[in-house]
Amino acid sequence: MSMDEWIGEKIPDDILDEAAMWIARLDSEEADRYDRKEFALWLEQDPLHGQAYGELTPVWARMNTLGELKDAIGTGNVVSILPAARKTLADDENASPIPQWGIVTAIVLIFVGFLAGTLGKTEVTTFETAVGQQQQIALEDGSTVYLDTDSRIHVRYSENGRHVTLEKGEAVFVVAEDKERPFEVETSFGEVRALGTEFLVSDLTGHKQVSVLKGTVQLIDARPDPALTEFEHHNIYAGQPRRRTLEKGESIRILSPGTTDSLEAAVEPDWLDGVLSWKDVPLSEALSEFARYTTIRYQLAPDLSPDLLVSGDVNTYDSKSFLNFLSSYNIAATSRRENWYLLSSKK
Incomplete structure (x- = not known):
C-alpha cells in the first residue's frame, strides 16, 4: 500500500517529519504550556499539519514503546526499538496496514529528536528591571524591547514562534518582521500577536493597556465578552477568546471584567524619554x-x-x-x- 492510499492525500515528507517530532515533544514529561502554544501555532499554519498529526498519532499510540525508546536513548541502541515497534503493529489486529518505511521513518525521527535533546525547544530567558531602572533589550531576531521600571518578561524563541510573557510592568516592543514566526506577548488579560510592528503593552495593577505605534496587532482576549450572557459565552461560543485587531494609532484600555473596554488614540509613552x-x-x-x-x-x-x-x-x-x-x-x-x-x- 502506498503512502497516498494510506492517508488519502499526499502529505509532504517534511510535514510528516514535523508531525512526528510534535508527537514526541507533547508526549514528553517536559512538555509545558509554551510547547502547547507553539503546537497550536503550527496547526494554524497549514491544514496538512493537523492531518499529518492525526495520521501519525494512532501509530505512536499502538507502538506503545515510548518507555523502551527512552531506555534506548540512554544506550544509543535505537536499532533494538525498531523490530519491537514493527511487531507491536503487526500484532494489532485492528491496525491499518502501514508501509514499513513509514513506521521506521517516524520512529527514527522521534528518536533523533530526543537524542539531540532539542525537538525545537529552547530555554526561557528572563529580563527584569528594579524600581527606578529601565532597560533596552536586543533580542536574537533583531527585535527590541524597552522595559520600563519594575517590570519582568520571559522570552522564549523557537522555530515555530516567538513568545514573550509580560509577568508584570510595562514594555514597548519593536518587532522584526518574520512571517513564519508570529511574535506573541502573553499578559494576564490575554495575548497580543504581531508579525512586524511596534506596540506598547501595560500590565499594571489598575492599568492594563495595548497601544499600537506602528503596524497592526491582534489582541486575543481571554476574558468573556461583556455583551454575552454566561450561557452564550460557554455554550454558543464554547468559551472561545475574543480576537480584536488594532491598527496603528489605536489603543485599548482593558477595564474590569463585565465592562466595555475603552478605545483611545495611541501615543508613544513619555517614559522612553x-x-x-x-x-x-x-x-x-x-x-x-x-x-x-x-x-x-x-x-x-x-x-x-x-x-x-x-x-x-x-x-x-x-x-x-x-x-x-x-x-x-x-x-x-x-x-x-x-x-x-x-x-x-x-x-
Missing part, C-alpha cells in the same frame, strides 16, 4: 504612576482629595521635580520618616 506627562488625571493616578520609579512613598492626608485633577510633566527619577509639581497645586510634602512623605494642602 525619562518623562511622565499628565493631563487632567486624578492625583491618586499620578501618585501611583510616579511611585513605580522611586522607593519613596507618598500618602495623602485626609484634607487632600485623591480625585484632584492635575496636569504637567515630571522627570521619572527626580523626586525634587515631583515635589515642585505638587507644590504648584498647593500641596505640601512633610517628611515623616526616611523615604516617606505625607501630602497635605498648604495652609
Whole structure:
C-alpha cells in the first residue's frame, strides 16, 4: 500500500517529519504550556499539519514503546526499538496496514529528536528591571524591547514562534518582521500577536493597556465578552477568546471584567524619554504612576482629595521635580520618616 492510499492525500515528507517530532515533544514529561502554544501555532499554519498529526498519532499510540525508546536513548541502541515497534503493529489486529518505511521513518525521527535533546525547544530567558531602572533589550531576531521600571518578561524563541510573557510592568516592543514566526506577548488579560510592528503593552495593577505605534496587532482576549450572557459565552461560543485587531494609532484600555473596554488614540509613552506627562488625571493616578520609579512613598492626608485633577510633566527619577509639581497645586510634602512623605494642602 502506498503512502497516498494510506492517508488519502499526499502529505509532504517534511510535514510528516514535523508531525512526528510534535508527537514526541507533547508526549514528553517536559512538555509545558509554551510547547502547547507553539503546537497550536503550527496547526494554524497549514491544514496538512493537523492531518499529518492525526495520521501519525494512532501509530505512536499502538507502538506503545515510548518507555523502551527512552531506555534506548540512554544506550544509543535505537536499532533494538525498531523490530519491537514493527511487531507491536503487526500484532494489532485492528491496525491499518502501514508501509514499513513509514513506521521506521517516524520512529527514527522521534528518536533523533530526543537524542539531540532539542525537538525545537529552547530555554526561557528572563529580563527584569528594579524600581527606578529601565532597560533596552536586543533580542536574537533583531527585535527590541524597552522595559520600563519594575517590570519582568520571559522570552522564549523557537522555530515555530516567538513568545514573550509580560509577568508584570510595562514594555514597548519593536518587532522584526518574520512571517513564519508570529511574535506573541502573553499578559494576564490575554495575548497580543504581531508579525512586524511596534506596540506598547501595560500590565499594571489598575492599568492594563495595548497601544499600537506602528503596524497592526491582534489582541486575543481571554476574558468573556461583556455583551454575552454566561450561557452564550460557554455554550454558543464554547468559551472561545475574543480576537480584536488594532491598527496603528489605536489603543485599548482593558477595564474590569463585565465592562466595555475603552478605545483611545495611541501615543508613544513619555517614559522612553525619562518623562511622565499628565493631563487632567486624578492625583491618586499620578501618585501611583510616579511611585513605580522611586522607593519613596507618598500618602495623602485626609484634607487632600485623591480625585484632584492635575496636569504637567515630571522627570521619572527626580523626586525634587515631583515635589515642585505638587507644590504648584498647593500641596505640601512633610517628611515623616526616611523615604516617606505625607501630602497635605498648604495652609
